[in-house]
Amino acid sequence: MRAVWQAARAAVRRRRLQTSVIALVVLVSTMTIVVALGLLDAASAPFDRAFARQQGAQLTATFDTARVDAAQLAATAHAAGVVASAGPFAQAVATLDRPVTINDAGPVTVVGRADPGGPVDRVNLWAGHWATGPGEVVFSSPPGIGGEGRRSALGAQITLSGVRFTVVGLASSVSRTADAWVAPDQMAALHPSSAQMLYRFAHAADDRETAGDLAAVTGSLPPGALTASQSYLSLEQRAEHTPSAFVPFLMVFGVLGLLVAALIVGNVVSGAVVSGFRHIGVLKALGFTPNQVVAVYLVMVSVPALVGCVLGTVLGDLAEQPLLRQIFNGVDGTELGDSVGLSPWVDLVALLGVPALVLLAALLPSLRARALPAARAISAGSAQRTGRALRIQRRLTGSPLPRSVSLGLGLPFARPGRSLLTLAAVVLGVTTVTFSTGLASTVTAFGTAAEGGGAYQVVVNAGRADVGMTPPTHTAAQIGPLLSGLPGARQVTPSAYVPVRLPGVAQGMNLLAYQGLSSDLGTLVVDGRWFDGPGEIVVSPGFLTLHAAAVGDRLTLATAGRTEQVTIVGETLTGDPDYVSTDWSTATALDPAVTPRQFLVKLAPGTDAAAYQRAVRAADPGLHPSGKDTVNAGAMTAVGSASVLSLLLGTVAALGVFNTVVLNARERRRDLGMLKSIGMTPRQVTAMMVTSMAALGLAGGAVGVPLGMLAHRLILPVTGQAGGIDFPASMREVWHPGNLALLALSGVALAALGALIPSRSAARVTIAKVLHNE
């Protein structure tokens, strides 16, 4: 065993470059695997993951403190089936004076909690610190879309029912237990009239079990003590209706990452063993048994692989968290942002799976070497020459190509197995780039369309006195003409939200009503048409899914005491499932008192939107203008994250090419020396080696581009289904000859980049050394 260890150590020391390449490739591949598995982990069942991570409340119960005291509530923690509980926490509904992050001005639920942790509902405090002192408040805000941008809310001064607070933190509760949290001793100022209890149960898999659990905890309390309760099942159901549109895309990246990493590790490790056949022969000649030879080689590749694997796992963990947060920060859906976190199983899989892959990749050629007689193993050190390789080389010799190029084109055929594995890595790299390019084009087009394509530039909201905002000095009827009269305004479309219900559906919804022309506001209709008269509505794909409806269906909308029959005449590209668009007359039929609250302003070309907003504020301090986003943050982040992941996978694929060239150059040192001795210049040597990989790159492009297009075509409908988006043909057909040609060349670029450094190194081979030592 000592001899095996010594021989392996000597081999590691002697083959510094190869050892470094194995360690580096395994490191980067392990990093990719950790990130890819983290991505898959975070993107699959995000609600369940986030819920488990936060020890979410399976039941959130609100009690009337006039009917039940704290001791009685605390005693419910011992009810049958309860495995964990938190509370009672004082709870109040307070009026917020102005919007903070996603919380609109108006009534918000405030809970007094000493800390974000505890046995149930471990709130994700992702910005700032917890509210512990007087005047401090933490607001609920998911680390989802635009999450990082919301950090600007930290330090904001607000009032809750007239009491001044400073926003010191932003936190997210998957259980949606509050809109804001303050320290328990600060609750008195908000006059709480209820208390909140949070529970987890031994059995809460379905509505029947949660109903039984609720009965168990309230059984010993006075009648009427329970004022409200929320089961996690309803939250889960809600989450399933609004998953992220980008999850399928991200999952594809995860799978591609795993494939590329596994391929490269297999290629590098098996290549290292094959290139050591000659050494294997020498060891056998020295008296090593076949098993000892196999052991030497397994140890030789395992040492750098283990180092690379451990470092890759650590670096992967370090990179995974910020990378996934960055990715998911731009993705809609609270649960996705909250589902990001270190998963021990990911590290375990990486730490066990990668070395297993390395051993398997090393074992197969080692066993082949084991069976070879010593003399044959020694002579097998040089590249294999197959009949096909020789025929191809002969044809290339007669071609009019420069000789360095034709020699390079023939090189991949000398080691077909290695070339095929390298080709597979390039194919996957090109597939990734193609897929990500298609994704970027589709998502960018989608993002632009989702933001109305820049059809209007300014949104003006009228302040509401009932939530403490400054009301406008002008009447609703005067605001439209006022805004139209300001310099630069070309069109002003008043709008309003009317709360309505669909009979038989518990969840309320909103009617978004437009006054006047609205068909030119950039809302993309993918099926049917924009509404054109009373009784017509346009809905989102999410609405159709949620209510199992279709364009052409008739529905009844209801408000207090009024109902109205409407027809779905169009389906938009995207949108909130709880909002439907209609004209003003339909809105007034349901709510005669409706008044415009929001004004969408189109500006004349060349108008400074900021100057217009200043003019609006000057004209009426009760009007609150803001610029309309023209870029969809979610789309931009999806594009950004796709680029980062493509870069990562491209790097791994390029490393595979790098390794192949290192091995080829090593095996062909004598040939390179001879070629240089007869006058091949260093540049020609580099060209030959780069060409050998560029040829694979070209083939990789030819195969990878259609695969990437196919993946894009297959994944897009899944994405649409998941995100409630019906992509029109213009967003699906993103390919044209120009970008396809460039994508095909991306394989060449990837291969050439990976080959360049080792090729230049090969060009510097010392002729005298390699030719005189046989």
Place this chain on the structure above:
Amino acid sequence: MTSGSVTGPGTGEDEPRLVVRLEDVRKEYGDHHALNGVSLEIRSGEAVAVMGPSGCGKSTLLNMVAGLDRPTSGRVTVHGEDLTGLNETGLALFRRRRIGMVFQFFNLLDDLSALDNVALAAQLTGTPARQARRRAQELLDELGIADRRNAFPAVLSGGERQRVAVARALMNRPALLLADEPTGALDSHSGEQVMDLLLDLNQIGQTLLLVTHDPRLATRCANRVVDLADGRVVGERSLERAG
């Protein structure tokens, strides 16, 4: 073998031209002095054998002349070209134009046929494939292995491989043919054939620089022997060739 197409430049001159000049050339590898102030001149048409025991600096000297290695100090001039001033590309172009090399272990490309191995040297200079193959065919004809032109090195005998290597070395009509133990890896019969070949080449004007520790090769092919020991020239003698 016929003369004409095989020979390189330097034939038919009245005054033998200086082809190689080494001036006080030293080469050190750490503390080891491989060459210790070697000065040497070789004129056109000469066949010079450098002899000496293993480790005396024979191959190092050959490497200096071929531009495969650089001296620590001193100057190497070949065909009027000062090699010490050339960069890697310059040295490659020098080797391409001025010299041909024959190695002990042939150094043929295993995946090219004999013909293509020979043609390769010309193709690197940009000669079209057809023209290069025609010239390679002529050379193989003249060296007596035309019937093996489509064979790959793996199936050629040692003597045949060395003949292919010699043909490749002559492809670009070099001013100087360098041979490093050209018969060292051959059986006696093949060795005889290669010696005859080198002798014939020199007799039609090809300048030769041989490195060998085989006295038979030196006396057969060379008309001057330079003896090296410990990196120094310790003797020089003219020979009446046995051939």
